[in-house]
Amino acid sequence: MRSRAELACLVAVALAAAGCAQMQHTASTPAKPAAGYGKPISEADIAPWNIDIRTSDGRGLPAGSGTVAQGKSIYDAKCVACHGADAKGGPVYGAMVGGIGSFTTNARVLTPGSMYPYAPILFDYIRRTMPMDRPLSLTPNEVYALSAYILNLNGLVPANAVMDAKTLPAVQMPNRNGFIRDDRPDAKAGRCMTGCK
């Protein structure tokens, strides 16, 4: 069965050979084949891969917890070489503290504290990417502790904070309302041909 778009395209071909060129998508999408080749798998068997966190409410955060103090000792062992002491920036990467309030200036400083709208982004990102030479090697307790430490350095949780699946999503991030949805096209350029400037 040909779709309307395909038929329209065929008519366009009859009228003008070049008319169909732009329709590469609709013109040649074959129908889905009758057979499928996926093998059923249970969510239990997917669990080792199922690590994404819905960061707006923390859905997917695992059991476990970590403190600021624990986070500092893990940081000093596994993170400091690249990110520097107290997350102020190191030989490889820049600062992960500060920048709050900088976005209305001409020098926006992007750190987890200034930029993340939701604190569970720390957990999701640290677990899946860090340390860079051994991603996915940290335990949930270690990731909670590192999240607590970075948040504390940014002044967003107290020194005695304990982060877990309940407390981490509850941290109020300063950039929570800093995002707007895509409203492009925003530029309205004209097609002036002569005497334009």
Added chain:
Amino acid sequence: MASDTRLRSLPKRTLLTREDEVRLESEDRRAFLRKSAALAGGALAAGGVASTGRTAPLPVPPTAQEMGRPIPPAMYGMPSKYEAHVARRRTDVLVNRQNWSDWSMTPLQHQYGIITPNGLIYERHHAGTPDIDPKSHKLVIHGMVRQPLVFSMADLMRYPTVSRFYFLECSGNGLTDWLKPASTTVQQTHGLLSGAQWTGIPVSWLLDEVGVQPGAKWLAFEGADGSNHTRSMPIEKVLDDCLLVYASNGEMLRPENGYPLRLLVPGWEGNVSVKWLRRIKVGDQPWHFRSETARYTDPMPQGKWRQFSFEMECKSVITRPSGGMKLGAPGWYEIQGLAWSGNGRITAVDVTLDGGRNWQEATLDQPVLDKCLSEFRFRWNWNGSPAVIASRAVDSTGYVQPTVADLQKTRAIVGFVQHHNAVQPWSVAANGEVKNAIPG
């Protein structure tokens, strides 16, 4: 003007690139110039005028007097050794202190046509390039589905194939050159851009197979690289035209471009075309990952950030002549370039020779495809005076490529600015030197 057949008999000029000039310094300069002059048919002579004087008899090429290399029993063909300067290059402006989360750029000044060779497709990785054995690679689709499914590469390659021509562009393309020139060549200003024919299957087939539950609105895509890279995507786009791709330009993907499996999202920022794809999760909201909040968002006035700005808007650039090249004597030159739009197909490209005061329509080469690179050309009789040349594209939505000044009216040009689709001016000096002239 483009149809003026008298122009077709004119000799082509030699445009030296910066890499060529670097090579000149490292080789026997005179021997190279002799070779170049021979290759270009006397390109450095005055504009199109045939020599009437006696010249030296043509030497018979030594290669015509000996046997060449034999055909080896098995071999992957490579470019001529004289093309070694045509290579991807890392940024030389925003130099990273490590090269795992880094990028390399396509040498657009050396690209002919709308297809980027596989070895020159730009790279952007967040934890380096993994080497994945396709025999062990798996794709899982789960979440809000009737039945979670797992696919091997052999499973995926049993489906009928779909091949399409699309551009791929990083949202950060041009990020170093907004208010003043920082880059020298078009490779450095625009080289996070490539074009290819991609082969795979529609994602919609597999979503149909797992049975997406009512209420599903967003999908998360996750890679098998060391960054376990993730992005959220609205389901409408995925169902519309997204492909699971395992081949480009007639062969399996290169490791650095997602081997053995990647997502290909036509017209959207390259970051969502997740490479080394291993998991798709179906959900009802976006995940707000770091790569769609703290990064890949656009600075806006009042300290705001524009989020989920997926489409790569209409854009064009002159690739020849471009920054780092040098024109020879005054006379006829063909201005060539690329135009593309993530919102449709290119309908027109205009060229200015006087820094934007006056514009003339260029010739668009066929094929002109939806969300694909298109080639344009314009014949220019350069009189030897300083000039500022630039191109401006229009797409099938009627959108006209803006200038930096146009974009600055609505966006904040501070920090790590994304989605730079402004007009790129190049200045041509009286001595023929071509330089980056952003913002124009």
